[in-house]
Each structure stands twice: as structure tokens, then as C-alpha cells.
Amino acid sequence: MGENRFGVSIGVVGGGAACVSLVHYLVDKGVPGSFDVTVFEANRPVGPGLAYQQDTDILRMNRMARTMSVLAEDPEHFWKWLSSHPYYAPLYEGTDDYLPRSLFGAYLQDVFEQTRRVGLKKSISVEVVKKEVIHLYKRDRYRLMTRDGETHEFDIVILCIGHPSSIDHFNLRGNDRYVHHPYPLSPAISVIFRNDRVAVLGSSLTAVDVAIALQKQGHAGEIHLLSRTGELPSVRSEFAPCQLRYLTREAMVGILQKRGVIRLRDIIRLFRRELRPYGEDWRDVLFPHSRKRSPVEWLKRELDAARNKRRWQSVLAAANEIIEEFWLYLDEADKNRFMRDYHRLFMARRNPMPVRNAVKIHQMMQQRQLTVKGGLKHMDALSDGTFFAQFDGGEIKRYDWVINATGSSRNLELASCSGLLLSLLHNGYARRHAHGGIDVDFQTGAVVDQQGRADLRLRAVGHITCGTYYYTGSLELIAKRAEQMAAEIVDLLARSGKIAELV
Ligand SMILES: Cc1cc2nc3c(=O)[nH]c(=O)nc-3n(C[C@H](O)[C@H](O)[C@H](O)COP(=O)(O)OP(=O)(O)OC[C@H]3O[C@@H](n4cnc5c(N)ncnc54)[C@H](O)[C@@H]3O)c2cc1C
DSSP: OOOOTTOOEEEEEOOSHHHHHHHHHHHHHSOTTSOEEEEEOSSSSTTTTTTTSSOOTTOBOSSOGGGOOSSTTOTTHHHHHHHTOTTHHHHTTTOOSOOBHHHHHHHHHHHHHHHHHHHHHTTOOEEEEOSOEEEEEESSSEEEEETTSOEEEESEEEEOOOOOOOOOTTOOTTOTTEESOOOSHHHHHHTSOTTOOEEEEOOSHHHHHHHHHHHHTTOOSOEEEEOSSOOOOOBOOOOOOOOOSSSSHHHHHHHHHHHSSBOHHHHHHHHHHHHGGGTOOHHHHHSOSTTTSOHHHHHHHHHHHTTSOOHHHHHHHHGGGTHHHHHHHBOHHHHHHIIIIIHHHHHHHHSOBOHHHHHHHHHHHHTTSEEEEOOEEEEEEOTTSOEEEEEGGGOEEEESEEEEOSOSOSSOOGGGOOHHHHHHHHTTSOOBOTTSSBOBOTTTOEEEOTTSOEEEEEEEOSGGGHHHHSOOOSHHHHHHHHHHHHHHHHHHHHHHSSGGGGO
């Protein structure tokens, strides 16, 4: 660790996109020589994280290249990096498309290395420890323990630990043909025989990834995407920039002044007003399709609709500006109702799949290789290593493989927590948020302990904060939070120069 003027040290746990963004802003905004940073990453080089790790090229980003960036103020940062890259630029020349996620991972790795170089010039060292942190203990400073029993002390710790594991809904772990962690997909599916029947748990973007990766490896057997609702993600249309006129911070403040709380119906009313000038029916967005049409019919309709600009998608994307605050002030009973009745649907609409993936899924459905089935009730392993699934009405299906594509769990059930999360919860340094993840202070991202005290020296960014901010599944919002947090930490350090004043 380098020598800095104040002897302040910052530990960052997790080395994915959130970490790259956060460390960039810490170094960029930091007063030369004011602190050192140490990043702990358990599984891979710092940069790609889970989402953008090395994997098959068929896995694409779900936003166009020009709009994906790890820097909040520069949406074209990745695009510019790509355009000037000596190796990748010729490969992707003129393509402003949905590019491979692993390519974005290479960009993240480069941004991080560049940050380290800038840090060196500013006497801010950025070290990497390639180990898993499993324990945090608070004394006057924070002691992190890695899996090998080593300990490291820090003044500030920031959790960028990304996605906890999915929930094992049917207790299938331990079976040879059950894949609990689908990513990286290439090795996970390479052992599946060509004609095997595969059940994919979930029907969201991860399930779509699994289906198209199986198709790419020449799979000929049946693939069933199984979920309770049978709702596929929408299809992304051409992006039309949109300035919100009704669903705004001013509208929110107006409602709060009148009533002190936001109701779900307020949000729906403002959303309807946003759509009205474009003649789009809000019911198409907010009502499930699965009750009305078969998935194949619905997907065909979506593909047709995606040829035109769909304003509701732009409205939902533009709502990134205000979504966190609307969530903060939403009535608690409405939050519960939203999470119970609308959350899954919202995610299916808010995270649409690119047309190229939708076309593949549609073809596979037409060829009857792929089926989207709702009403999954129960599943278990049989003694021959295969599985059975039972659906509403008692229908039974048999499968050779089960792949869990339900995505990262929001609720921190014991089985989905990592060692570090469990240690934080057991020591009372963190508490579960009622709507997912751990509780953090809205303004600062400071982790709230069991007594309800926010600790400014222990903060968190990313999925783990989803209960407080609701929508954390977009890099744009993660980068925005990372920038705010870094600015605030740097500001406090610069003003005080002493860590004691942080607490
Ligand atoms: C499959 C997938 C695809 C996505 N695609 C897009 C997209 O196209 N566009 C978009 O805007 N958003 C996308 N997202 C949303 C995504 O959440 C963010 O873009 C971003 O990648 C999140 O980064 P992160 O650093 O928070 O988490 P992660 O990418 O999960 O990285 C966390 C890292 O922390 C490490 N770690 C965790 N715990 C510890 C520990 N205790 N000790 C040491 N290391 C630890 C992990 O090994 C991991 O590398 C996608 C998400 C997923 C899961």
C-alpha cells in the first residue's frame, strides 16, 4: 500500500462495473495523496464482474453501444473507447449495435487500468487483492478477512459485491444435472447432450440468454422456459430520446406538498399522461400479456411493434432520472402491492430484449423447439438423475437438465447470501431491507445497522441496495450512484483530512 498524506485507506469489496465506476470517480476527484484504495475481487480480473465476463459472444448487452458507459456524465465513453481501440475498432467498425457483453468487460478492465495509472500520478495507489472477503469486523478501523484467513484494515469500506446467488426454489442443488449459476454460460451448457430436454427456470433476459446459447451450440432437444407467469421480456424498439413532461420531480414535489406521500395511482396517472400524445395504450405496458395471448403470438406482435419507435420504452428509460425518488416516497402499502403484483411485469417491460434475440426466440418457438410455460408449481429430482415438474392443473413434464435462470434474488434468504453478507447480518452491521437487499441511507448509500444507524464509513453500491433505490439493474444508475458517493467521500476527506470527522 502506498504512503498517503493522511494515512486514509479505502477498501472496495467486489471488482465489477460498480467498482470500476466508483474507483474511477474516487481517483478522479481525489486530492493527490489523500487516500489509498484496495480492491478485493474473488473470481476474475477487476472490470467485467458477473455481467460482462468472458463468455460466448452470443451474449449481448441489452443497450446499444452508444448508450452504455461506466461514466455517468459520458454515455458515449464505451463507444469512443471502442472506436479508437487498435484491436477491436476494425472488428466492430460502424456497428452501433448490441455488442458482446465480454467486449464491454474488456472496456471495463481497460478503464480500471487507466484509473490505476492516473492514481499513480496523483499518489493515490489502487491495489488489487484477488481474494474473496468473507468477514468484516469493526473496531476503530474496519478489519476485512479473506477466505485464506488474512486480515486487512481500512478506514472506509465500500461494498460493490454485485449479485447474490439465485434462490434454489426447489432445493435441487447437489444434483449433477442442475445448473445453479448459469454464467459463464459456455462451460455451464457444454456438457448438455444435443437431444436432452432442458428446463430453464425463469423467462427473463437470463432465460433468453440460456436459450439462444443452447441454440448456438446446436442443441436439438426441447427447451422449456418455466415460470409462474410465463411472461417474456418485451422487445426493444429503436430508441427515441424523450424528455419527461409529467412524470417529473416537480410533479412528485407537488403531490408530496399536498399529501405527504406518493400513491401508485399517482404514478400510473402521470405515466398515462406521458403516453397520451403518442396514442400508445398504457394497458399494453402495465397488464400482463400471458392471460390474453399465447407467448408465440405475443412475441410476433412485439416484433412487429418494435419496427416503430415505442414511446413507452423511452418513457421508462427516461424515468431513470426520477425512479429512485418516486420509490423513496411511495406509500409503504403501495410498495408492498407493487412488489407483489407488478414488479416482475415491470422488469419484463423495463429490460426488453434486443430484436435479434427476439427473432431467434420466435423462430425456436415456431419450430416447436422452445416453449414458454407458465404455472410451474413444483419440481424435484428423480433417482435416475432426471427431473419432473408439476404445473397448475396437475400436468407433469420430465426433463434431463434444469438451469436456474431466475436471476439474482432481491430478498436475502440465507441460502443466497455470500459469506460476507451473512457476517454483516450476523454482527448487526447491516439489516435486511423489506423490499430487497440490505438497508442503506438514501442520500449516501451508508449501510444501516440493526439499530437503524447509518454508517458513513461502510457503504454499498449496486444490486444489494435494491430495496432502497428499487431499480439497480442498469449501469447508468449504478454509475450515477458511484459518482455521487465518490464525490461525497472525497469532499469530506478534503474538508477534514481526518477520518474521525466522517463519523
Ligand atoms: C447477466 C447480466 C447482464 C447484464 N446486462 C446489462 C446490460 O446489458 N446493460 C446494463 O445497463 N446493465 C446490465 N446488467 C445490470 C448489471 O447489474 C450492471 O450493469 C453491472 O454489471 C453491475 O455491476 P456490479 O459491479 O454491481 O456487479 P457484478 O457484475 O456482479 O460484480 C460484482 C463482483 O464482485 C465480486 N464479489 C462479490 N462478493 C465478493 C466478495 N465477498 N469478495 C470479493 N469479491 C466479491 C464478484 O466476483 C463480481 O466480480 C446486467 C446484469 C446481469 C446479471
